[in-house]
Amino acid sequence: MTTTQTTATTDLATQLPQAVEPRNPGMPLDMDWVMRARANRSAIERRAATLPGRRSVKKDHQAAWMARAISCIDLTTLAGDDTPGRVARLCAKAKQPVRADILEAIGLPGLTVGAVCVYHDMIAPAVSALQGSGIPVAAVSTGFPAGLSPFALRVAEIGESVKAGAREIDIVISRRKVLTGDWQGLYEEMRAFREACGEAHVKAILATGELGTLQNVARASLVCMMAGADFIKTSTGKEGVNATLPVSLVMMRAIREYYARTGYRVGYKPAGGISKAKDAATYLALVKEELGDRWLRPDLFRFGASSLLGDIERQLEHHVTGAYSASWRHALA
Numbered sequence: 307m308t309t310t311q312t313t314a315t316t317d318l319a320t321q322l323p324q325a326v327e328p329r330n331p332g333m334p335l336d337m338d339w340v341m342r343a344r345a346n347r348s349a350i351e352r353r354a355a356t357l358p359g360r361r362s363v364k365k366d367h368q369a370a371w372m373a374r375a376i377s378c379i380d381l382t383t384l385a386g387d388d389t390p391g392r393v394a395r396l397c398a399k400a401k402q403p404v405r406a407d408i409l410e411a412i413g414l415p416g417l418t419v420g421a422v423c424v425y426h427d428m429i430a431p432a433v434s435a436l437q438g439s440g441i442p443v444a445a446v447s448t449g450f451p452a453g454l455s456p457f458a459l460r461v462a463e464i465g466e467s468v469k470a471g472a473r474e475i476d477i478v479i480s481r482r483k484v485l486t487g488d489w490q491g492l493y494e495e496m497r498a499f500r501e502a503c504g505e506a507h508v509k510a511i512l513a514t515g516e517l518g519t520l521q522n523v524a525r526a527s528l529v530c531m532m533a534g535a536d537f538i539k540t541s542t543g544k545e546g547v548n549a550t551l552p553v554s555l556v557m558m559r560a561i562r563e564y565y566a567r568t569g570y571r572v573g574y575k576p577a578g579g580i581s582k583a584k585d586a587a588t589y590l591a592l593v594k595e596e597l598g599d600r601w602l603r604p605d606l607f608r609f610g611a612s613s614l615l616g617d618i619e620r621q622l623e624h625h626v627t628g629a630y631s632a633s634w635r636h637a638l639a
């Protein structure tokens with residue numbers, strides 16, 4: 307078993323807040339590049355299969371990795387029965403993700419999550435609950451999760467959410483454009499979404515569980531980046547298959563290639579079904595290996611997760627106190 311070395315807690319503390327990254331402006335659609343993109347499924351699956359078993363973090367560094375994971379969470383609630391009260395409680399958790407004494411003990415008293423992610427109607431209560439905290443509100447948009455409402459309405463929805471105070475917009479792409487090979491159509495759609503976002507950063511949700519092949523995932527990743535996506539994101543959390551390690555490898559390698567060609571760093575957001583601290587550590591290790599330390603910051607990496615924080619909080623409590631707390635004590639996290 308090998309051990310992943312990383313920076314200590316104090317290093318993490320001094321590295322936050324992260325440096326400001328120039329925004330990806332996009333580029334003309336390069337169809338040769340898109341069509342050259344390939345994904346060797348068996349090689350990718352072989353590599354992904356080695357990750358969870360062999361990655362372990364040294365005990366002293368565990369708290370630092372868990373703190374880093376927290377700072378990269380888009381703390382999410384996307385349910386039909388969301389209410390302003392539930393969102394206010396979620397925002398309280400976003401501002402104080404772990405017990406104050408635990409944060410003191412690990413030397414990160416001001417630690418918060420990366421963002422709070424909600425549906426449009428919950429933006430106003432989230433903005434109000436997060437006032438003064440510096441935590442941005444992200445809104446899912448464009449007919450989330452299926453993205454099948456009229457195009458003009460999808461674009462208008464973005465504008466409404468930006469007006470309501472969302473600083474990040476998580477759009478869903480039209481899966482059918484990928485499945486029918488309409489790369490030009492996907493590029494134009496993504497361009498329009500990016501334009502409608504204005505200053506708000508845009509995350510392009512590929513819904514990889516519905517794209518059929520890893521090659522489609524690679525091509526859709528490139529097209530969305532060429533059209534100006536600030537982040538590419540795996541899933542809505544509502545597909546049958548959400549974030550996976552093989553898909554993450556493909557998307558991270560597309561990001562790496564895009565950076566090598568253009569000099570612009572695009573962010574990565576695995577989302578859906580990530581609920582355990584050890585899974586979060588595997589993702590962070592993969593980001594470190596495939597993209598490098600610069601991507602291990604909330605401006606370039608997020609977890610889309612509704613229940614991950616609770617498990618991380620339990621692990622941190624155990625790290626500091628030597629005892630696990632009951633999971634019911636970590637509601638809404």
Ligand SMILES: O=C[C@H](O)COP(=O)(O)O
Pocket residue numbers: 382384423541542543544577578579580610611612613614
């Ligand atoms: O984007 C975030 C996802 O919807 C969250 O999915 P999850 O509830 O499986 O963590």
